[in-house]
Amino acid sequence: VGSPKPGHTEDEIVELIRRTLGGGIGESALRDDAASVAVPGGGSIVVSIDSVVEGVHVDLALCRPSDVGWKALMGALSDLAAMGARPVGALVALCVPESAQSDPPLALGVMAGVAEAAAASGCPIVGGDVSRAAQLVVTVTVLGSTDGEAPVPRSGARPGDVVLVTGPCGRSAAGLRQLRAGMAGDGDSLSLAYRRPVARLEAGVVVRQAGGHAMIDVSDGLSLDLHRLADASGVGFRLTDIPVADGATLEEALGGGEDYELVLTTGAADVDRLMEQFSAAALPPPIPIGVITAQADQRLLGPDDLVRRGWQHRLG
Amino acid sequence: VGSPKPGHTEDEIVELIRRTLGGGIGESALRDDAASVAVPGGGSIVVSIDSVVEGVHVDLALCRPSDVGWKALMGALSDLAAMGARPVGALVALCVPESAQSDPPLALGVMAGVAEAAAASGCPIVGGDVSRAAQLVVTVTVLGSTDGEAPVPRSGARPGDVVLVTGPCGRSAAGLRQLRAGMAGDGDSLSLAYRRPVARLEAGVVVRQAGGHAMIDVSDGLSLDLHRLADASGVGFRLTDIPVADGATLEEALGGGEDYELVLTTGAADVDRLMEQFSAAALPPPIPIGVITAQADQRLLGPDDLVRRGWQHRLG
Numbered sequence: 076v077g078s079p080k081p082g083h084t085e086d087e088i089v090e091l092i093r094r095t096l097g098g099g100i101g102e103s104a105l106r107d108d109a110a111s112v113a114v115p116g117g118g119s120i121v122v123s124i125d126s127v128v129e130g131v132h133v134d135l136a137l138c139r140p141s142d143v144g145w146k147a148l149m150g151a152l153s154d155l156a157a158m159g160a161r162p163v164g165a166l167v168a169l170c171v172p173e174s175a176q177s178d179p180p181l182a183l184g185v186m187a188g189v190a191e192a193a194a195a196s197g198c199p200i201v202g203g204d205v206s207r208a209a210q211l212v213v214t215v216t217v218l219g220s221t222d223g224e225a226p227v228p229r230s231g232a233r234p235g236d237v238v239l240v241t242g243p244c245g246r247s248a249a250g251l252r253q254l255r256a257g258m259a260g261d262g263d264s265l266s267l268a269y270r271r272p273v274a275r276l277e278a279g280v281v282v283r284q285a286g287g288h289a290m291i292d293v294s295d296g297l298s299l300d301l302h303r304l305a306d307a308s309g310v311g312f313r314l315t316d317i318p319v320a321d322g323a324t325l326e327e328a329l330g331g332g333e334d335y336e337l338v339l340t341t342g343a344a345d346v347d348r349l350m351e352q353f354s355a356a357a358l359p360p361p362i363p364i365g366v367i368t369a370q371a372d373q374r375l376l377g378p379d380d381l382v383r384r385g386w387q388h389r390l391g
Numbered sequence: 392v393g394s395p396k397p398g399h400t401e402d403e404i405v406e407l408i409r410r411t412l413g414g415g416i417g418e419s420a421l422r423d424d425a426a427s428v429a430v431p432g433g434g435s436i437v438v439s440i441d442s443v444v445e446g447v448h449v450d451l452a453l454c455r456p457s458d459v460g461w462k463a464l465m466g467a468l469s470d471l472a473a474m475g476a477r478p479v480g481a482l483v484a485l486c487v488p489e490s491a492q493s494d495p496p497l498a499l500g501v502m503a504g505v506a507e508a509a510a511a512s513g514c515p516i517v518g519g520d521v522s523r524a525a526q527l528v529v530t531v532t533v534l535g536s537t538d539g540e541a542p543v544p545r546s547g548a549r550p551g552d553v554v555l556v557t558g559p560c561g562r563s564a565a566g567l568r569q570l571r572a573g574m575a576g577d578g579d580s581l582s583l584a585y586r587r588p589v590a591r592l593e594a595g596v597v598v599r600q601a602g603g604h605a606m607i608d609v610s611d612g613l614s615l616d617l618h619r620l621a622d623a624s625g626v627g628f629r630l631t632d633i634p635v636a637d638g639a640t641l642e643e644a645l646g647g648g649e650d651y652e653l654v655l656t657t658g659a660a661d662v663d664r665l666m667e668q669f670s671a672a673a674l675p676p677p678i679p680i681g682v683i684t685a686q687a688d689q690r691l692l693g694p695d696d697l698v699r700r701g702w703q704h705r706l707g
Binding site: 085088089091092109110112114115116117118119120122123124125126128130131132161163164166167168170180182183186201202203204205206207208209210212214216218220222223 | 401404405407408425426428430431432433434435436438439440441442444446447448477479480482483484486496498499502517518519520521522523524525526528530532534536538539
């Protein structure tokens with residue numbers, strides 16, 4: 076590994092960590108949305124960890140402390156959804172600024188939102204930690220189960236597969252735009268999509284049960300996350316259509332993160348059965364958006380290359 | 392719950408979270424060093440989460456990025472040790488300041504130390520996350536197993552139990568003092584105790600197998616952590632002796648955190664067997680330091696009250 080330039084992207088840092096520390100770090104670590112761990116005495120669990128940082132992922136001028144807690148747990152749960160796992164429990168590490176001597180304390184506001192998201196998703200909070208820090212950081216670890224079945228990986232897409240997404244995209248990004256413009260009411264559906272996103276846990280389980288080949292959640296943007304799925308699978312894709320949510324732009328649908336819709340692939344012959352299983356679970360039908368191709372550098376939307384856009388940190 | 396004053400201690404915030412959010416947060420959450428979670432399909436795992444924050448828990452002027460990574464993983468593993476659990480895997484969430492454009496990147500230095508601690512403790516890293524933040528924060532979740540047996544709780548101490556500690560205390564605090572004074576060499580054993588502490592995983596397993604009643608790790612100071620064990624158990628204690636490490640002061644032994652020695656209690660009739668099992672495992676013999684009493688407000692060192700001293704955040 077060569078000496079890296081300052082200011083790497085998140086994906087580059089993760090790749091550097093994987094390549095330089097291969098000996099001490101598990102081979103599958105940092106590769107999928109979540110990892111599957113064998114439990115001594117039987118069974119296995121799916122685990123993932125995710126941080127929400129004030130001023131980076133969230134702005135307390137645009138959402139309440141309880142929204143931050145909700146978003147932190149749901150964002151982590153979305154990683155379970157992307158593996159087809161049901162939640163078993165979560166742990167929450169809070170870092171709270173010393174200066175935030177609010178009443179009620181900031182930590183309680185955040186944890187109230189965590190508790191609401193926990194109740195809404197049937198995921199008990201089983202542990203936690205509280206520290207002082209310069210800014211609010213909420214780190215959540217989620218534990219899940221795939222009922223003894225294999226999780227749905229990012230890397231399983233095959234040429235000829237149909238690519239589907241569980242719903243129209245761009246709602247969260249559009250809601251953030253409205254909040255920034257001061258144009259969002261409290262119950263507004265787009266701003267709610269930003270402040271109170273919902274992990275597609277049931278849809279993920281249905282995809283796993285239906286034998287879906289590959290899956291990822293749209294956390295950093297449909298384009299970037301679909302590129303990641305194709306990278307992991309060593310395949311290309313040709314998209315024919317992008318479902319844009321009402322009130323959102325195509326740009327927001329492609330590049331906006333935190334929608335937590337699921338993108339999945341399945342054999343062309345299995346699409347009808349998948350649709351039936353979504354219907355049987357009273358879930359909206361997933362939307363076909365294109366096909367997987369064998370040529371790994373072919374990444375098309377219509378006739379054009381799909382720009383690898385989306386939200387990534389630049390890190391030191 | 393009344394309206395709290397600004398500037399709570401960590402224990403007060405945890406208690407407030409527990410009392411106000413009882414509905415959404417599991418009853419046992421935040422109570423022990425780690426929680427035991429039943430895994431669908433059989434078995435159970437012990438889980439804990441812990442953050443290390445630059446400028447709060449560690450100072451990069453006194454230790455290397457790799458030391459921070461090592462300390463973060465070992466501190467979390469110590470929570471498993473305190474339950475009598477063996478490590479199964481760990482997840483690491485890094486928050487890295489944007490300004491830290493060092494070469495090699497700060498994130499890689501931290502993860503190198505994480506990997507060294509993982510190798511030293513036989514704990515594979517199974518997942519991770521990287522974010523940007525104002526300061527370095529390393530949050531580690533550890534997963535462990537108690538081989539189908541019940542974990543050793545904080546709350547199991549009984550009147551008449553003997554209190555023991557796995558080794559002399561104060562080494563880490565003395566090492567930090569030497570580092571601050573610029574008096575520590577690289578291989579100095581006290582500064583190593585601070586920069587590279589070791590979780591007492593084998594000792595914890597022996598205590599569990601020997602049927603120890605209660606256990607906690609010395610993460611925030613022998614005094615504070617022993618008070619916490621007594622609080623959880625609803626008992627008091629009379630200490631006769633405090634084992635002070637060579638080069639440390641009594642103050643450092645009582646109030647210095649991060650030694651990661653284990654404090655445990657066991658029936659008076661079981662002490663000899665416990666000693667034999669430590670000896671059979673080639674571990675140094677635990678040191679008796681006093682007895683558990685029925686009177687919950689009796690917290691004595693010799694004739695004097697043992698001050699509840701130790702390291703706690705004050706939080707907003």
